[in-house]
Amino acid sequence: MSFQRTRMSADRTLMSVIRTSLSLISFGFTIVQAFEKLAINKLLHDSHATRNFGVSLVCLGIIMLAIGILYHLRFMQGLRHTREEMTENGLIHGESVFPTSFTLVTAIILLGIGVVAVLSIVLNIGPFG
Incomplete structure (x- = not known):
């Protein structure tokens, strides 16, 4: 049971990283888009500083x-290694599977979306441009 709790704890840590990075990415993207719309409508002087700030938030x-x-990934690899060692030594039963983390899959998808967003902002191409 301790391995499941440790794994769930690692997933919760990754979820907090996802939450924080999603906030940074979306806030940076929103800043860029909002100030571009204001500059297009001649309500604000076109400033590269706000665009650079938004891009830096997305990159961060x-x-x-x-x-x-x-x-x-490194933590889960170490946890799997420890579990295998303990199973080989007969300290635990290694009958349960160690499934893929859906939190990790979500994080990888969000990373891809973030990269597409920053490329869209910088190069003015793609679905967000």
Whole structure:
């Protein structure tokens, strides 16, 4: 049971990373879009500072998410290794499976969306441009 609790704890940690990076990505994207619309409508002077700030928030969210995914993968790899060692030594029964984390799948999909968003902002291409 302790392995399941540890795994769920690692998933909760990754979910908090997802939540924070999603906030950074969406807030940065919103800043860029809002200030571009204001500049198009001549309500605000076109400033590269706000665009750069928005892009940096999106990039920060992407970097944070990538580091969170790598940390999660390394932690789960170590947990699997410890579980295998304990099973080999007869300390635990290793009969239950160690399924793929849906939180990890969600994080990877969000990372892809974040990369597409930053490319869309910087290069003015793609679905968000």
